[in-house]
Amino acid sequence: MKKPQVIVILGQTATGKSNLAVKLAKKINGEIISADSRQVYSGLNIGTGKITKKEMRGVPHYLLDVVSPKHKFTVVEYQTKTIKAITEILKKKKIPIICGGTGYYIDAITKGVVFPEVLANAKLRKRLNKKTTAELLSTLKKLDIVRAKNIDPNNKVRLIRAIEIIKVLGSVPKIKENKLPYDFIKIGLFLPPDILKKKIETRVKKMFQNGLLNEIKKLKQSGVSEKRLKEFGFEYNMPTPEKVIKETLKYAKRQMTWFKRDPEIKWFTDPNEAFSALKTD
RNA sequence: GCGUCGGUGGUAGAGUGGUCAAUUACAACAGACUGUAAAUCUGUCGGCCUUAGGCCUACGAAGGUUCGAAUCCUUCCCGACGCA
DSSP states (O other): OOOOEEEEEEESTTSSHHHHHHHHHHHHTEEEEEOOTTTTBTTOOTTTTOOOHHHHTTOOEESSSOBOTTSOOOHHHHHHHHHHHHHHHHHTTOEEEEEESOHHHHHIIIIIEEOOOOOOOHHHHHHHHTSOHHHHHHHHHHHOHHHHHHSOTTOHHHHHHHHHHHHHHSSOOOOEEOOOSSEEEEEEEOOOHHHHHHHHHHHHHHHHHTTHHHHHHHHHHTTOOHHHHHHTOGGGSSOOHHHHHHHHHHHHHHHHHHHHTOTTOEEESSHHHHHHHHHTO
16 A cells, blocks of 8 residues: 655745745645644744745645744654644545654654653752753763763763653663654755855844834833743844854755755755656656 | 054964964864754864875964064054154
């Protein structure tokens, strides 16, 4: 039996993913699931480059505005909600199109990564955060030598999470992948660096014209703390156009390092070519 | 014109006789990724040799002092400031 198809459109920011996704959805009767770690929050619109109602052109979008910015969203929530969305779309006899630039989220779905079922423990994290990485590493060594060996010894965030998992499960389970029963078709949009740079520049300028600063003000008024705002990235941390452009370029590069290692991605520079390739599939 | 301070690698900016191819930050390039992922973390970063290591070219320019200079001296060029 043939597995249902799920199309994945990924790539760096400002490469025209959303556009392609909508166009494709229109053509093949699809519905779109966003794969963006910040667009899941309501109220983060301009700074995250979230698609507008108008741009959606009537195509349903999932995983946008699913939580309040005060709540911390995680990959696992993304996984659960996305799997549900896929099922729902398929039930309607439509084609799911995952579209976004958060590689980690995309992999969580397409590879079916099984994350240890241990909830974040704020208290523990706070306490462990006071320790040095060396201290955390030696603690970890005592608790789970296997994980201690393969963990990045300088990465505090990971060290803390490892200990957090051990407190509940006794050890850090080996990473598992539980492939979902779908046939994922991965399409990457790629632009030459100079063109990408120009696109990012105009996009960022538009962000400011569209009232990014006002969006930040509104978020603050609704009770989002300064600290929390910083967590949403440079657009939300006292942004200036120059700064945002610079940081976005760096981010785009980091996105590429993630995507580069996935040989399943078929890359296109021209969205139209990607479109034609997908239509005939 | 006189005086003062300064000119360092892609940028900013330490170093002020040997341990200096030169702290650090940023940029650049590469990479990791077990519930924060626009997060977090790592490596390289003058040239050549496969590495230990070695060789060459380098701290505005040219000379000089010294066993040894980015560091001291002289002259010149450039910049900032002050006085004319």
